[in-house]
Amino acid sequence: MSINFEALDLRAFLAVAEAGSFRAAADALALSQPALSRRIQRLEGLVGGPLLERTTRRVALTALGRELMPLVRRLLDEADSGLFGLRGAAGRGARVTLACVPTAAFYFLPAVIARFTEQLPEVRFRILDLSATEGLDAVSRGEADFGINFLGASDAAVSFDPLLEDPFVLACRRDHPLAAQARVDWADLQPYRLVTVGRESGNRILLETALARENVRMRWFYEVTHLSTSLGLVEAGLGVSVLPRLATPQGEHPIIVTRPITPRVTRTIGIVARRGRPLAPAAQRFRELLIETWADKVLADKVSVDRPRP
Amino acid sequence: MSINFEALDLRAFLAVAEAGSFRAAADALALSQPALSRRIQRLEGLVGGPLLERTTRRVALTALGRELMPLVRRLLDEADSGLFGLRGAAGRGARVTLACVPTAAFYFLPAVIARFTEQLPEVRFRILDLSATEGLDAVSRGEADFGINFLGASDAAVSFDPLLEDPFVLACRRDHPLAAQARVDWADLQPYRLVTVGRESGNRILLETALARENVRMRWFYEVTHLSTSLGLVEAGLGVSVLPRLATPQGEHPIIVTRPITPRVTRTIGIVARRGRPLAPAAQRFRELLIETWADKVLADKVSVDRPRP
DNA sequence: GAAATTGATGCTCATGGCGCATCAATAGCG
DNA sequence: CGCTATTGATGCGCCATGAGCATCAATTTC
Incomplete structure (x- = not known):
């Protein structure tokens, strides 16, 4: 049987050990004190014994808690640096390549790129200012992450998410x-x-x-x-x-x-992307932001024109 | 901002990578396939990109997923061996020392020890068959984890949890x-x-x-x-x-x-334990089982006779 | 001895996670 | 090429869980 801890359990324990107080630790983790108290109790249940010796005025590690500390530090350090590194790799140095019909490029992109850059400033954009058919080909061949186009709705090789009429x-x-x-x-x-x-x-x-x-x-x-x-x-x-x-x-x-x-x-102008191929993280993130920004401004009912090949 | 993963997220990812199938991985983790699918999606959200490239018939790691694998393996290996080691320390080779008045020892202990041994067979017991005053002293001096006694209710150095009248x-x-x-x-x-x-x-x-x-x-x-x-x-x-x-x-x-x-x-016969000192895990577990077993058989209303020192 | 503060607990409620049913897509087979 | 079986994803409903609030008992300080 495996032990299904949560990172928040470990962080709660670490925070209490460092702060010497449940309340201070709760503040540090943006939790209420009762919520943190229960996190500690949950971890003690998982580990099988008390980790902290506490009165209403004093908190100290038990022997078991002292034994657990280095493991918790190591796990969280590795997890945080590793996962942040990966999340960073998803963003840093990344480049999003878009194949846009010119009218769409100037209408849709500036505001969304501005927003995106606030969050991931290091992601670069390459905008292929192409005709509709050329843009569709670029997406199909994988030369662009995705495109903004009015063609593609009936093309089985790509998915088409409408943005507006x-x-x-x-x-x-x-x-x-x-x-x-x-x-x-x-x-x-x-x-x-x-x-x-x-x-x-x-x-x-x-x-x-x-x-x-x-x-x-x-x-x-x-x-x-x-x-x-x-x-x-x-x-x-x-x-x-x-x-x-x-x-x-x-x-x-x-x-x-x-x-x-x-x-x-x-x-119908929409986002075309190659089927069956997940977007790279930055492109995916941009695509989501694009939809989020423009979906509210659809002038007509959003139409699902994406249909399977006969 | 920290990343609050759950161990089950990591186990889900590992299981899919090893099984090559969501369904097989779900079985391995005693989850349904939809539940596992969502765990993967949750981890992909935390990491910031797709970890698996999948169709309905094929699952493969993405580049990001391949990068994550060693980190997940390391984290789970460390967590499992570390936490199991601690949990084992809480149980294996442990000894519970009790200071009991004789009448209590023969009445209370046999059935509860039998039950306890089913769960933690390696825990050993040392029963100090002492008079009430000697038993109280043994608990106060830390020579016993806790005692079963009819004295102690008005002793500020110990807590007293009544079992029966x-x-x-x-x-x-x-x-x-x-x-x-x-x-x-x-x-x-x-x-x-x-x-x-x-x-x-x-x-x-x-x-x-x-x-x-x-x-x-x-x-x-x-x-x-x-x-x-x-x-x-x-x-x-x-x-x-x-x-x-x-x-x-x-x-x-x-x-x-x-x-x-x-x-x-x-x-009033009850459990006496030294105040302000958490019991070792096995003793704590036994104490809980004792209360659980005998609390239902209290002959009179349970009386709280534990009062603070003036 | 009184007051302030803290950890634990009871309670309520909103949310999250699960399984079921189902769909669309995929791969294999004839 | 069509059919079938299987799979991953999604909608939905239900139930358990986790959080915060209110409160209590205990502790420490003055």
Whole structure:
């Protein structure tokens, strides 16, 4: 039969021996005096005899207690230095590598990285600013600990934890006729030249798939490689653009405004990570902080889109 | 901040590592599989990272887990051998020394020693068969772990835990006139020759003190050193005797009978132990068993006669 | 002798740990 | 490739445990 002590039992004994008082020891361990008294009694039960000789005014070790002291010191020293060393190894010098679509990177990461750095200042970050498909590949190949992406929900090799629903919106100049409307229909966009990203872009694929379901065809006049270039052309007055909300200017912009489009088309942004492979401690910790920070801000019901391969 | 692990956490981890299976490890530790799974999760939380990489069919240590293994082995080995060594010291080769008045020794001890020996067969007993005053001195001087005595209740140097109230009764031959009565008064004893023990005897002192309060004088014809000799003289027909109930034959005796005497005079038999000095583990254990065995058989309400020195 | 302080204990309540039921995932086999 | 058996994880309910509060008896100091 093994003896199932708790570290707190040993710490209680050590604290009493060093403080010479149950009350002082209780304070040192953030316990009440009765709680500490019971811890000592529990240890005495485990060991099989009294460890302390005490009156209401005096505490001293018994012979058995004196015999136990070096063992308790050794056990706690080894446990503390060993476990702290391991916990430190989980953090110190560690690097978290993330594959993020750019819009997500700038929106999600700064505040969370700031919080994280308060707790584990030595962890470094490597942020792969990639397209959605490239980011997904990086996660699948193990080149990134995890990614923030809007693709992956139907990929069996990765898990997908949604963070939020990001709607596609119209971006146009303030003096554009459509700017006068509080919201626009997809049909309202027909008369105007549209600026879009390339057809291999994840956003483009997503949008066109959604619009096909709504029986809507878009007239693309300008095709660019990056979403930020889209906004440049809109600002120059060459057309309007349909962009994810997070890709548009946050807050007031002197020239560009955004308008919601109905019927509403959204993309789900979430955390993608390779299945069956635990994250390194620092990455795991960061992931938890990310979810903790943004889960409260989910704009729609959190949707579990993680489904097994057929 | 310290890490408050439990020995069971460490044992769970070790068991899984050795068994290669949560279920097998759970069996080894007499836990259910879910309980063991949670123990592992708890340890991973304490350490700050995953210790095991597992699917439903395969369990392997992570790098962090491999790093933790030697520390866990060392901690548990040290704790187990150290604590078992101490627990053994509490039991093995131990000797319990008791100072008992003879009547108590034969009445109280046999059954309890039998029970005790079932649990700790290697503990030896030394029973000092002493008079009450000698027994009290032996306890006070530390020559005995504790004593069973009817003196000591008002002695500040010892604690007194009552076990039972033992009344003084009349012992006479079956053919004696007093044997015809169901009970006798102290006055009924006046016409007869009394056999008693020496005036330095604790029983004698106790009895005379009690009778003085009842305004009763005794006519002692025979004075002997031991209570057992009293019974011999009664049996020989030389007189009657007043003895503690426990000193008289238990059960049927062909020649001697006992009769209760009114008003009732009793002595309180209890455990006396030196104050402020914890008992050695085996003695403490025996004392607990003694109380446990006999506390249920207290003939009168348990009386707390232990009072502080003025 | 009174007062202050301490360790132990009774009591209550919230929490934690366990086992059961169940699910999803995995591996083996046909 | 589909089916089956088994496993680790999780939700849930229940019960035991551990904590703090109130209080007591004992000790020490003044």
